[in-house]
Amino acid sequence: MxxxxxxxxxxxxxxxxxxxxxxxxxxxxxxxxxxxxxxxxxxxxxxxxxxxxxxxxxxxxxxxxxxxxxxxxxxxxxxxxxxxxxxxxxxxxxxxxxxxxxxxxxxxxxxxxxxxxxxxxxxxxxxxxxNPELEAAKEISSILSLPSTLEVSSFAHGQAEMVEFKIEEGNVLDGLKVKDLSSNISSKVLVTAVKRGSEIVIPTGDFTLQANDIVSAVGARRFARTFLNEIGFKTRQVKDCLIVGGGKASYYLANLLLQARINVRIIERNKERCEELSVALPKATIINGDGGDEALLREEGIEYVESFVPLTGIDEENVLLTLYANQVSNAKVVTKVNRISFDNVLSQLNLGSVVYPRHITAESIIAYVRAKSASGDGDDILTLYHMFDRKVEAIEFNITEKSNATGVPFSVLQFKDNVLIAFINRNGKIIIPSGSDTIEVGDTVMVVTTHTGFGTILDTLR
Missing domain, CATH: 3.40.50.720 (NAD(P)-binding Rossmann-like Domain)
Known part of the structure; x- marks a missing residue:
């Protein structure tokens, strides 16, 4: 049927x-x-x-x-x-x-x-x-594995990666049309969305990239890193990380970084908590002190550390520490913001990579709810991810049955405006689709769109 x-x-x-x-x-x-x-x-x-x-x-x-x-x-x-x-x-x-x-x-x-x-x-x-803290830690860890990016997100059970980065003046992408990417770059990636000033674009092939654009691109995991290399971005993970705050998120992050053989130091005010962390994280260096103290930060080498993550329970303190670190060092800084809702103000501060645990949590639940309201079982959406201040959705659909969207070449299917099929995952193989490709039962498909509320792949069709 x-x-x-x-x-x-x-x-x-x-x-x-x-x-x-x-x-x-x-x-x-x-x-x-x-x-x-x-x-x-x-x-x-x-x-x-x-x-x-x-x-x-x-x-x-x-x-x-x-x-x-x-x-x-x-x-x-x-x-x-x-x-x-x-x-x-x-x-x-x-x-x-x-x-x-x-x-x-x-x-x-x-x-x-x-x-x-x-x-x-x-x-x-x-x-x-x-677990908001664990999910935030995973996202921060992914960013630190590719520190030249603003965000890194995994799809298709880790087989595909979406990276967000800013085009610098004179970069090979500056002035390049999207359709000319394949002739200038050997890596198979697809530009899914571009933020230019306050404007968000789902680009067509004729769209020309410019310096200062913030670009989201997707590809198979092995291609994401080579693509960034080709366009001149550093892809080596950081060697060390200085964390301020010793809460649950810090514990989870330190654990992930230590597994990746990254040296970790944590500054925590509470002496008792320092003792707990020393037992739980024997390979990390735990420092009892005020992470907001400039003298202590300099003593711990903030000017030379490769990455810095403020994870205090106070958003304002995290933001101020980020601004300070950006001023005195070249460290990759990731800021956790849990409560502040002034997104427009934060975007003007040029904080770089910002992680919102409550949004990460909400997205997992909304993906389930949206699929359940559309199909009844909640299995149609595997992943839901919001980009560019929640103006763009990336949705990974699980194709479980035949429909008007399956078995028909993309050149024939009539998709809604501002809908992009980013990739097809077929038995673990990531396909960047062309006009002759089709969606088949058993595939997972990622859609990038400025529309909201899609619950199944059929919602992408006119």
Whole structure:
């Protein structure tokens, strides 16, 4: 049976916890047309959200049977538990599975639990366990592996990479048309989106690249690095990293960097936490001190370090430390921003690589919700990634059945404007598509678009 378009339905979603991640989820999911109920212990948090959005709010314990009944758990499609307590989140989902017939997602951040994610997910019947700090650390680690890029994202189970970089004056890409890339560059990559000033473009072949453009390009993993080499970007990973702040994100990042044989130093104010990190990370150097102290930073060689990552719990401090590091060193700096919502202001500060844990978390959940509302099982979208201040979406679709999008050459298919098929993953082989290529059942396909809300590959067609 062939289908011409996807039928979307708004889901009934219960969100337990109205903190940073909870607020971000309410904002994004309410805009996508879902029926949302929030639960929180603090009435003030609930009032702040119900005054801004057309949602319901219930004050109480999200793990309480009666509170979940009041929120409508028996009719809910999904419960998302994102309180500050891992144990409470897991308990919320366990009770919900007993009371209702809904999918459940829990935020779990403790490193002790992170080693048991697959076990917990299977035994408790969760569709997803999310860990914002771990995901942020993975993203920062990827950036430090290719420090000349602004962002690095993996797709197709790591077989494809999307890199974001800025074209410098005199670079080989300056003044080059997109269609002439293949005759000037041997690596098979596709330019997927370009930011020029405040304008975002999904480029055609006739689009001419210019200095100061911020470019997103995708290719097979082995080609991404050679492509950057060809256009004159350094691709050697950093040798060392200085981290300010010793929280969970710092632990996860240090662990990843040490595995990649990168020397790690962490500055942390709290002496007790320093002792914990010394035990957990014996190969890292832990320094007890104030990471905001200029004299200490200079003493620890901030002027000569190859990478610097401020991971304090205060966004403003992270931003100031980034600006200071950019002033006194040539280090690759990655800034974590968790709370500040002034995206336009931050973009004017030229911070370089910025990582938003709450957005990383939200994207994983929204990808599942969007696919579930379109197909019912939540399996159609493997990855959802936002670029350029969330003005562009990169979506990796799983093609599970025949449709009007399969078996038809791209030269014949009628795609909507501002839709680009970036690659086809066929049995682990990354194909940069041409007009004669087709989408087949079993493929995964990445779409880059300025449209929002796509739930299946059929949504890309006119």
């Amino acid at each position: 062939l289908f011409s378009s996807s039928q979307k339905r708004g889901l009934k979603i219960i969100i337990v916890g109205c903190g940073k991640v909870g607020r971000t989820l309410v904002d994004r999911l309410s805009k996508e047309g879902h029926d949302i109920v929030v639960i929180d212990q603090k009435q003030e948090r609930i009032d702040n959200l119900t005054n801004l959005y057309d949602i319901m709010g219930i004050q109480g314990n999200g793990a309480s049977y009666s509170t979940q009944l009041e929120a409508g758990i028996k009719d809910a499609d999904l419960i998302i538990a994102v309180t500050n307590s891992d144990e409470l989140n897991l308990l919320c989902c366990t009770i919900a599975k007993q009371v209702g017939d809904c999918a459940s997602i829990a935020r779990v951040r403790n490193p002790d639990y992170s080693k048991e994610i697959s076990y917990l997910q299977e035994k408790l019947g969760l569709v997803m366990i999310i």
